[in-house]
Ligand SMILES: Nc1ncnc2[nH]cnc12
């Protein structure tokens with residue numbers, strides 16, 4: 497049985513496996529610029545974030561209908577459940593779909609169908625095929641593309657209004673896409689508007705961009721978690737602040753290797769970050785592209801960095817502590833109790 501965990505940094509579009517991409521392309525009459533899944537997989541050699549983003553946005557062409565988004569989320573949730581994920585706060589990129597004529601309603605309604613299906617225990621599946629016996633609680637976080645304009649982000653927030661919590665599944669806003677040259681302050685106004693709507697706030701910062709972007713995301717955007725935050729380690733004062741305030745960092749170790757933020761996993765600063773007292777979590781980012789889902793990331797850091805079982809338990813505990821479960825503290829307590837009761841090697 498895998499260690500129970502929450503996944504807090506997961507782009508649903510980044511769960512599009514090559515097999516599903518080809519199936520959706522066929523369903524939608526789209527010709528992909530790759531002969532087959534092998535050729536597509538061979539293209540997953542990334543020099544940096546931008547080279548990944550180019551392929552990632554291109555492949556999204558196959559996502560057109562509510563059914564496509566439902567199938568995408570269904571496939572992710574099945575894999576995540578099998579790897580011990582109990583709760584997932586899922587990013588999506590509405591602007592990347594709107595640019596192709598796919599409205600936010602299609603995306604959210606489609607994703608929502610799968611999220612609802614997985615929201616409760618699935619004992620019948622466990623009985624029939626040994627699949628995960630538990631459901632997954634989920635929330636959606638809509639990300640603004642930081643290489644698009646602030647005005648476009650504001651329009652996107654406006655379009656999302658029918659789907660916001662507490663009536664809809666969107667609980668928060670995030671900031672993703674090409675980081676360097678697009679500092680957080682560009683999005684001050686839309687984050688203020690999001691706060692006024694009662695939305696939670698997170699942002700990618702310090703993945704490729706400098707530690708100053710992390711500080712700016714905290715000070716100007718008022719974010720509650722930093723996505724990645726890897727480069728905080730270059731600024732001891734910033735580390736001291738993140739430790740003091742216990743600001744969660746949603747690290748993505750396999751992503752960092754594939755996008756060349758670190759050379760090899762054995763060089764990842766995760767152990768030093770934990771030793772410093774940072775509230776680290778381990779997540780998969782874009783698992784279809786980076787070689788593994790949440791549990792695979794846990795396994796990889798255990799092997800490459802020699803993390804002891806109690807360190808892994810700390811990471812799992814942190815994932816629930818850092819999750820946006822304030823509306824359901826009973827559930828959070830139940831998940832945390834599962835983490836404490838988990839027996840390694842069992
Ligand atoms: N790792 C990442 N960084 C920034 N934007 C992204 N969009 C999807 N994955 C991303």
Ligand SMILES: [Zn+2]
Pocket residue numbers: 505507672700723781
């Ligand atoms: Zn990300």
